[in-house]
Amino acid sequence: MAQTTDTPRSFQEIILRLQAYWASKGCAIMQPYDMEVGAGTFHPATTLRSLGSKPWAAAYVQPSRRPTDGRYGENPNRLQHYYQYQVLIKPSPPDLQDLYLGSLAAIGIDMEMHDIRFVEDDWESPTLGAWGLGWEVWCDGMEVSQFTYFQQVGGHDCHPVSGELTYGLERLAMYVLGVDHVMDMPFNDPQAPIALSYGDVFRQTEQEYSRWNFDVANTEVLLKHFEEAEAECEAILAQAHDDPKTGKRIVMAHPAYDQCIKASHLFNLLDARGVISVTERQAYIGRVRALAKKCADAFVQTDAGGWVAGEVTA
Amino acid sequence: MPDLLIELFSEEIPARMQARAAQDLKARMTDGLVEAGLTYAGAAAFHTPRRLALAVDGLLDASPTLREERKGPRVDAPEKAIEGFLRGAGVAREDLKVQDDKKGQVYVAVIEKAGRPAAEIVAEVLTSVIRNFPWPKSMRWGAGSLKWVRPLHSIVCVLTTEAGAEVVPLNIDGIASGDRTAGHRFHAPDRFTVTGFEDYAAKLKRAHVVLDAQERADHIWQDATNMAFAAGLEVVEDKGLLAEVSGLVEWPVVLMGDIGAEFLGLPPEVLQTSMKEHQKFFSVRNPKTGRIEKFITVANRETRDNGATILAGNQKVLAARLSDARFFWENDQRVAKAGMGEWQDSLNNVTFHNQLGSQGERIDRIAALAREIAPMVGADAALAEQAARVAKADLSSEMVYEFPELQGLMGRYYAQAAGFPDEVAAAAQEHYSPLGPSDDVPSAPVSVAVALADKIDLLTGFWSIDEKPTGSKDPFALRRAALGVIRLVLNNNLRLRLDRLFDAQILRHRINPDGTSDRALLDELLQKVADHGVIGAAFRSVLDQVENKPAWVEKITAHKPDLSDDLLAFFHDRLKVYLRDEGLRHDVIDACLAMPGADDLSLLVKRAQALGSVLATEDGENLVQGFKRANNILAQAEEKDGVSYEFGADPKFAEDASETALFNALTAAKPQIDAAIEAEDFNAAMEALAALRAPIDAFFTAVQVNSDNQVVRRNRLNLLHTIRETCLKVADLTKLEG
Known part of the structure; x- marks a missing residue:
């Protein structure tokens, strides 16, 4: 499990590696839901599919919006629009922790050198009437994912239980790539003929939406x-x-x-x-x-x- | 005698639940074994993030055979009865014995319950323990129905004898017991076989797992203090954090790192809280300056770069966290330096409680009450009011929003930054105190005034909307607030008439939500409360005289008069609990509660302490007996005769020298006691009272109260009345037990 992998060079490479990894583990790679949501959990592939008895395994990127977190693109870590990577497997497989650790290895986190910990963090979504037990996963003291066993969704007990993984992609990628400000993070390969940073792609939209969210809407x-x-x-x-x-x-x-x-x-x-x-x-x-x-x-x-x-x- | 080893191996158990779970495993398992007849020599439980383990040694091989004799019907009883008995006992006719009984000859069934092998019992008890484990929160996983704190992966259950180790077979929701476990998640993930507890603990250590939480904690603390010492620094002790961190690692590796120089200007409490809450870091302090300069983190593994990568990562995360803290600190300082007005304004928009108005309204009430209390506690009224207005401003600050536990402390920093007087800044921090029974009690007058006003406002508020604590439910921590008032009063030896403060504040509660503009009338009414005390008939007649009553006056008129009495009774209950912990009997307190001025807690306690100490003497104890005797005889006579004997005794009717002596003693004691009580010198009053013991005893020994001579009898009853009257001046001795 603890194989050394070369370090990815860009934000998108981390996403591509996660897609390839979870595809290789049998997940259906889905596309983002085409509506504004606050978190990857809102995608019907998670919320609705965690209900009922039918087995399910899906992974996808979900653009997520939290208007109150807008900082006009100036804060190194906060954005009103960001990406989550979401995995949902029902029933939760017995080796889900190992599968998860494999995904960290796949994006270049060397288990031999880092300190990975599962720290209690129960999840609750008052808007979805949902809760579960699990952890936030720490890598060298930084939260890199949420790991949850869904117990209830929309007021229904989950039978069987789904295992849900959520990766905050920007934060995780900044850590893996060694970047201090999100806007400085390479979005595509820095050696590409037209190299783009996260800021090239999103600084302007962060400004526009921050203004609209806070003052104009x-x-x-x-x-x-x-x-x-x-x-x-x-x-x-x-x-x-x-x-x-x-x-x-x-x-x-x-x-x-x-x-x-x-x-x-x-x-x-x-x-x-x-x-x-x-x-x-x-x-x-x-x-x-x-x-x-x-x-x-x-x-x-x-x-x-x-x-x-x-x-x-x- | 076999030894038993159990290990329940799961995904990561929350740190805060581990120790309790290990104890529960031990208690439930051993209770279950003993109940089934399997006694044992010793048991010990262990916990790591991924396992609960239990070692039981010296277990019986099998439960003992039980033999029970059950008595049945007489031998000549109807056949049906005998058959019923055989069915119930589960034995055959030929197995019955016949015994002589006082009823005649009866059948006796001898029922033997064969002992059961240890393995069978262990499997049964463990299955039940796992299925009914008292986790504070548990969950299901996969397609199963078993509940555990996190998914349970394997069960080791092994009985070890000289002959070797044997797996106790059991299967719970598809998890079969075995003799294999795994080591550290990253250092030694392969599974291995264990043959007993010693083998288990030794192999775990080789597999990078320290089984004993105390050993992990000791190791962490020792390495941490050594590292800090080598750098000329010291680790800030935090037992709770140490226990938590030991529950997050199986193989603790202590690392010390630097805090960026740009953050060292933050208040040490902010650094400490941010590092502890977010990162579970220990703070490392420079003993010379008191500044926090480094941090200690505990990793769960060794690495070939000796933790350099891990430490660098942690340092980076910390820098991001502290940038936030510094951002809050700097923003807050700006608002503070501008006088905190922005925060005070914003508290008007924060609901304190939907029936008790906004935080801003609450602060207005506290300020008014603090002003009123100030002269009673030796504080300047204007300063107390100002302090009350500043004290909660930090609730709007960004730092307190992020770290609620820093409320008050940040208030002090910010009040200083705003240039408020030192007393005001101190009150911002101290007015929350005392929080617990062992928390320090403020003594600075301004802090005391605000602390009292804060708590009394809270209590009167919830009393006026009938939200009192019931049973174990006390969501607004009202018991704690009452205890806080009690400790503030007693520790500072304050003389306060609480009922008047209650009434005044209850009025403010009644009126403020309507936002009255009629300040003058309100002030006048509050003054009447100060004059008349408890809301009741007297106050009601004051209200009746108000012409053109505004609506809020009507509201007060309709107000239940016993509200503040009820609140005072609540205080008395808390006081009893508090004084009981200080070693004062509850009946002693009851005896003093019945006396006037029971809302003056200092006076009440002084009286109770004096009574308590006199009761501890032989004279005191006997005096109470004498009083009770006098009281009983008198009460019986009064009931029988239908009159009360309060005419006063006359020494000229005394027949016996003891009567005269008692008469003289009472006459001498009375002015002494009156003077002592007037001077609130209860010890002197009690001593004077205790001195009556000898003459009272001598009186009862020498004379018969109910003499045939009616004149003598009446005079003696009148004398008894004087005893009663004199004693009751000091305390209501009828309330004493025994």
Whole structure:
């Protein structure tokens, strides 16, 4: 397991190596979800697929947005838009820790030279009604990943349990590449004819979004969108399971869940604009959680969610 | 006699849960074995991040055979009864014995329970222990249903005798027991066989695992102090951190690193907290300057570069963390130097509790109360008010947002930076104290005024919305706040009428949420409270006289008058617990609680201590007996006769010299006791009281109270009344037990 690998030279090489590694371990390499989300967990490939009895193994990069973390591209470690690498395997295999350590070796972390530790860190997502137990993984005192065994998602007990790995790609890559400021990190190969740094790609967008997130986003419009997304989510789920046009049973868990994701991101934007008070905050989170739960309820009524005609699901 | 070795090997167990889990494993396993008849000589439990281990030695080979004789029906009992008995006992007719009994001849069944081999019992008990293990939080994994703290991978369960080691077979959710385990995750991942505890511990050590947590902690502490000493420095002791860190490593390797020079200007507490909370580093201090200059980290492995890469990585992470801390510190300093106004304003928008308003409103109330308390504790009123307004400003600072445990301390730094007087800065830090029963109690008057106001506001607030602690539920730490007030009062020997402070603050609570503008009327009413005390009839009549009552006055009028009494009773309960820990009996305190001025805790305690010490003397103990005797006789006579004997005795009706002597003693004691009580010299009062013991005893020995002569009897009862009256001046001795 502890093989020495040559050090990658760029951000994208680290991503490519993770993709190759998890592909070689049998994961379906999926693409990012095409909506704004706060973390890789929101991708339906994790949230919804961790529900129900059907086995699943997926890995993907997910661009993630946290409007409140915007620092106009000036902070060496903080970004309002960043990448997570996400792995979800159901049921969690017995050697998941070893598989994970193999992925660190694959991106050039030499186990013989570094101190890797699994430090207690339980995970909870109040917006998704989800929680699990696990660790943050430390490499020489730095958190490089979250490692979680999902126990509950959308209010449903997970049977079987999924093992979830989340890598904060920028931070991990900065460490592996020995870079102190995220904007200085080579995005592609530094020897390439047109070498691009992370800053070349993202400094400007960080500035633009920081300004918009904090000062410009129209809160009335955001609020209206939030309410529309909430209403649409509920309306979709209120539809009969049997489609009158095709005569087929089509439970629209995914379209409804899209609206839930939307509501969640709109809430994050409103939060960044500072228009949500402490007490309201809980109420908004509760509204998103209620949607997530309903979507989860719907998903377990679908084939992918393990629904079988005539069987009563728990 | 076999020895037993158990190892439960899992993914990383949270450090904070390991020690307790090892103890639980030991207790539950050995209890289960003993209950099944397997006694043992000794047991020891161990824990590392990945394993719980238990060694039990000198176990019985098998549980002893148990023989029970069960008595049945008479031999001539109906057949049905005998058959029922045979079924119940599980024996055949021919196995029954016949015995003589007082009922006649009866059947006796002899039931033998054969002993069971140790392995069978061990397997059964261990299975049950694993399935019902009391983890604070447990989880499922994969497709299984077993719950453990993290996925459980293997179980070693071996019984060792001279003949060799044997695996105790058991299987839990597909995990079969065996005799193989693995060493350190990176240094020695291969599995190996173990034959008993000694072999296990020795092989683990070769496989880079120190099994004993104490040994790991000792090793860490020794290496750390040696390294620091060699650099002319010292490690800041932190037992909790040491225990935690020993629970994060199987093979501790101690490394010392540098803190960047640009961070050495941060307050030492900030460095220490940031390093401990985020990185689990120990701080290394320069004993000459008190500055934190280096850190110690503990890695879980050796490397060929002697930890250079690991240390460099840790140093880098620390630099990023401390850059954040320095950023907060510098930003905060800017706000502080501008007078902290920005923070104070922002606290108006922070909800303290949805029924008790914002932090800003709470601070207003605390400031008003601190001002009121100031003269009672020797503080300047204006300074106390200012301190109360500054004390919580740091809650809005970035540093406290990041490290809540630095609240108060940062307040002090920032108040200094803002140029506030030293007393004000000190109060920012000290007003939270005392937090626990052993925490230091502030003594600086301004700090004391704010600390009292803070806690009394908290208590009266939650009392006025009826959020009192119940049972084990005390989410707002109100018991701790009450104890804090008690310790502040007693340690500083303060004379405070708590009920008036309660009332005044309850009024502020009632009124503030409405944002009244009627300051003058409020102040006038508060003054009435100061004059009249407890909210009740007197105060109510004051309210009745207010013309054109604003809504908030109506609110007070509807206010339950017993709120502050109830809060005072809560204080008395806390005081009893506190004084019991100091060695004072609860009934002694009850006897003093019944006396006037029970809201003046210093007075109350002084009285209780004096009573406690006089009760410890022979005179005191006997005096109480004499008092009780007098009281009982008197009470019976009063009930029988339907009158009360409070006319006062007359020595001219005395028949016996002991009566005259008692009369004289009481007459002499009375002014002494009155004067002593007036001077609050309870020891003198108690001594004067105790001196009555001899004449009271002599009186009861010599005379019969209930004489046939009615005049003599009445006079004696009147004398008893004087005893009662005199004794009750000091404390309510009827409350004493025994």
